Amino acid sequence: MSKILIRGAKVLGGEAQDVLIDGETIAATARQGEIDLSGLNLSAEDVTVIEAEGQVLLPGLVDLHTHLREPGREDSETVLTGTRAAASGGYTAVFAMANTFPVADTAGVVEQVWRLGKESGYCDVQPIGAVTVGLEGKKLSELGAMHESAARVTVFSDDGKCVDDAVIMRRALEYVKAFGGVVAQHAQEPRLTEGAQMNEGVVSAELGLGGWPAVAEESIIARDVLLAEHVGSRVHICHLSTAGSVEIVRWAKSRGIDVTAEVTPHHLLLTDELVRSYDPVYKVNPPLRTERDVMALREALADGTIDIVATDHAPHPHEDKDCEWAAAAMGMVGLETALSVVQQTMVETGLLDWAGVAERMSHAPARIGSLAGHGRPVSAGEPANLTLVETSYRGVVDPAHFASRSRNTPYEGRELPGRVTHTFLRGRATVVDGKLA
Amino acid sequence: MKRHLISAADLTRDDAVLILDTAEEMARVADRPIKKLPTLRGLTICNLFFEDSTRTRISFEAAEKRLSADVINFAAKGSSVSKGESLKDTAQTLEAMGVDAVVIRHHASGAPYRLATSGWIDAPVINAGDGTHEHPTQALLDAFTMRRRLVGRDAGLGKDLNGRRITLVGDVLHSRVARSNVQLLHTLGAEVTLVAPPTLVPVGVENWPCEISYGLDEVLPKSDAVMMLRVQRERMNAAFFPTEREYSRRYGLDAARMAKMPEHAIVMHPGPMVRGMEITAEVADSDRCTVVEQVANGVSIRMAVLYLLLGGSEPAVTTPAAARTEENK
Numbered sequence: 164m165s166k167i168l169i170r171g172a173k174v175l176g177g178e179a180q181d182v183l184i185d186g187e188t189i190a191a192t193a194r195q196g197e198i199d200l201s202g203l204n205l206s207a208e209d210v211t212v213i214e215a216e217g218q219v220l221l222p223g224l225v226d227l228h229t230h231l232r233e234p235g236r237e238d239s240e241t242v243l244t245g246t247r248a249a250a251s252g253g254y255t256a257v258f259a260m261a262n263t264f265p266v267a268d269t270a271g272v273v274e275q276v277w278r279l280g281k282e283s284g285y286c287d288v289q290p291i292g293a294v295t296v297g298l299e300g301k302k303l304s305e306l307g308a309m310h311e312s313a314a315r316v317t318v319f320s321d322d323g324k325c326v327d328d329a330v331i332m333r334r335a336l337e338y339v340k341a342f343g344g345v346v347a348q349h350a351q352e353p354r355l356t357e358g359a360q361m362n363e364g365v366v367s368a369e370l371g372l373g374g375w376p377a378v379a380e381e382s383i384i385a386r387d388v389l390l391a392e393h394v395g396s397r398v399h400i401c402h403l404s405t406a407g408s409v410e411i412v413r414w415a416k417s418r419g420i421d422v423t424a425e426v427t428p429h430h431l432l433l434t435d436e437l438v439r440s441y442d443p444v445y446k447v448n449p450p451l452r453t454e455r456d457v458m459a460l461r462e463a464l465a466d467g468t469i470d471i472v473a474t475d476h477a478p479h480p481h482e483d484k485d486c487e488w489a490a491a492a493m494g495m496v497g498l499e500t501a502l503s504v505v506q507q508t509m510v511e512t513g514l515l516d517w518a519g520v521a522e523r524m525s526h527a528p529a530r531i532g533s534l535a536g537h538g539r540p541v542s543a544g545e546p547a548n549l550t551l552v553e554t555s556y557r558g559v560v561d562p563a564h565f566a567s568r569s570r571n572t573p574y575e576g577r578e579l580p581g582r583v584t585h586t587f588l589r590g591r592a593t594v595v596d597g598k599l600a
Numbered sequence: 601m602k603r604h605l606i607s608a609a610d611l612t613r614d615d616a617v618l619i620l621d622t623a624e625e626m627a628r629v630a631d632r633p634i635k636k637l638p639t640l641r642g643l644t645i646c647n648l649f650f651e652d653s654t655r656t657r658i659s660f661e662a663a664e665k666r667l668s669a670d671v672i673n674f675a676a677k678g679s680s681v682s683k684g685e686s687l688k689d690t691a692q693t694l695e696a697m698g699v700d701a702v703v704i705r706h707h708a709s710g711a712p713y714r715l716a717t718s719g720w721i722d723a724p725v726i727n728a729g730d731g732t733h734e735h736p737t738q739a740l741l742d743a744f745t746m747r748r749r750l751v752g753r754d755a756g757l758g759k760d761l762n763g764r765r766i767t768l769v770g771d772v773l774h775s776r777v778a779r780s781n782v783q784l785l786h787t788l789g790a791e792v793t794l795v796a797p798p799t800l801v802p803v804g805v806e807n808w809p810c811e812i813s814y815g816l817d818e819v820l821p822k823s824d825a826v827m828m829l830r831v832q833r834e835r836m837n838a839a840f841f842p843t844e845r846e847y848s849r850r851y852g853l854d855a856a857r858m859a860k861m862p863e864h865a866i867v868m869h870p871g872p873m874v875r876g877m878e879i880t881a882e883v884a885d886s887d888r889c890t891v892v893e894q895v896a897n898g899v900s901i902r903m904a905v906l907y908l909l910l911g912g913s914e915p916a917v918t919t920p921a922a923a924r925t926e927e928n929k
Contacts, residue, residue, distance in 0.1 A: 360709075363803045363804070364803060364804045365806075365807045366804070367802070367803070367804060368802035368803060368804030368805050368807070368808070369779070369804070369807070369808075370709055370710060370733060371709040371710075371730070371731055371732035371733030371734065371776060371779055372709050372710065372731075372732075372733075373732075374802070374803055374804075376803070440717075441709075441710035441713045441714050441717075442714075482686070485686075485688060485718075486686050486687060486688060486714075487687050487706065487708045487710060487711040487714050487715075488708060488709065488710045488711075488714065489707070489708035489709065489710075489711070489731065490686070490687070490708060
């Protein structure tokens, strides 16, 4: 295996260091210029050197919430194109959501996704299993069989739909305790969101679009943290979008309830004011909320109430968005812009340092998903899953350059900071100088 | 005038007064033996109706024909749309056929805005009602009717509705008529009050330029015009109010309530009326009720809008031939 020396990178944004990769692992780290190649029986010719002065080195990012669309909607994304997009965005592992066709509610489907991930070579793919058969919310899937499959599923979610039946949710929370699993809830009370098109508030009233009230999310979160407490299980809340949700999670954590939560990059930056354009690129589930919500989410991510950033990367083909608002699909791609949005909203606002970013985009998601080998410290002996970021870069987002099969980004034409120059998956570069290897 | 008419909020006070004044000129055409102007001769207008609406479609069609435009009526039902064709494809097909303007009615809020701003077509777009968003020509014909009744047919020329107190009653939440009327009447200087049960008032309405009341009786004596909004039958089963009977008792307009209105005040309704529930037959058939006038005025307003959007920068009736020059076409 080749050896790679990353020279002068600011590890987690801190001190400039040299990091030597040997094979699949980090062989050594030391202050800049202090790695002794001869002491390691290496000559300069044996080592590929990457000059990374000024760049930030992070553990490879982990996304707990990705839609890869395969099987079933390969016109939107495949495991291969999705993992290429992930690598471009600095990710070394993604959790693939279960709302595929067929639904990932059996050992067979999760193993298929898992195997396709192995074959892709760009990023580890950890399938998420559906909580209920067909995402119908009526009958538990064979959660144990999915866990025992080659995919070793630990995260279960009906994402895209809410497990709204309190009994089914309770049973799922109880059942996965047997193998340390976690249920990731898409919190959306279905009756309160019938016909909902966007955040309920001033803008929806004006635009005549069906309102999606904050309480539809908050009421389910409140119920689920109490259920988790009652049965002594852990629950993960997907894509928090309201200030009220933050308050409920904060209260639950203060009470000792085992709850974790995620926020998407777009909910950290965009507001429902953008919907005035009626451009479906802004149509997403949960909907874009208000400035007040955005600020509450940023603060909660900073203070640890929200544990992680997850992309909810939701690719759709052009025709599914190039239409009137009501007919358009919900969702936006996010893998390739997530880190830039986090840099802009959290790092450049002083809310989070790079070590904090590493915690929320790598360590914690790997921990929540029980994913071995990812989210590890940048230190000798650890797997060489790494991401190198040129944080001083400024560029205008051009989706034509995306590796994802879909282009439904809300950031087209917007200037965002930061660029992933290199991504390493177990020591192998998947991205070199900003381009897929 | 702007290129498109999507929202009543797009209109300035001067735009709106110009449309109302032009509609007065157009209304005179209806009194002629031959109710036709050559103004839009040679232009093709498509009425693109994705949602059933006999009243509005016929009104636009009459307006277009009185201005001598060629008219294409497109109804989604039974068309390629029912086979899955998108709005974009339909619009582009029509443009390829040389359509000069599109009048669109759509069940989705924002569809006319998308059509006008997405680059799918170049033709001017007129919103004939989109979802629960807006219905600007309805608001214009309502304002026209109010101005005629409350200010005067000739005396109203050049004037707005400054200081007039207008009350809209009923299903505000789902009403594109209410949204457009609130915007336009505010622009024209009127004071607007919305009356509805709290379940039928949109969250976020506090930013609208109007007052809100949950009770009708206290507002009636202060109203120069009371506009009853249509309550769709399907709302009655969706827990917005307990029963039709209770709605009628609290928000219906009957003779006793009408008697509380000032003598000069009028009763309006965008139609079709649910008699007995929103409005009693006695009120609907009274001289104070302007429903039939509103229908007639709708044609004049739509003539005015089409004329102004498609080229009219000069008086519409007096010199119609001069209206369509190459510069302002």
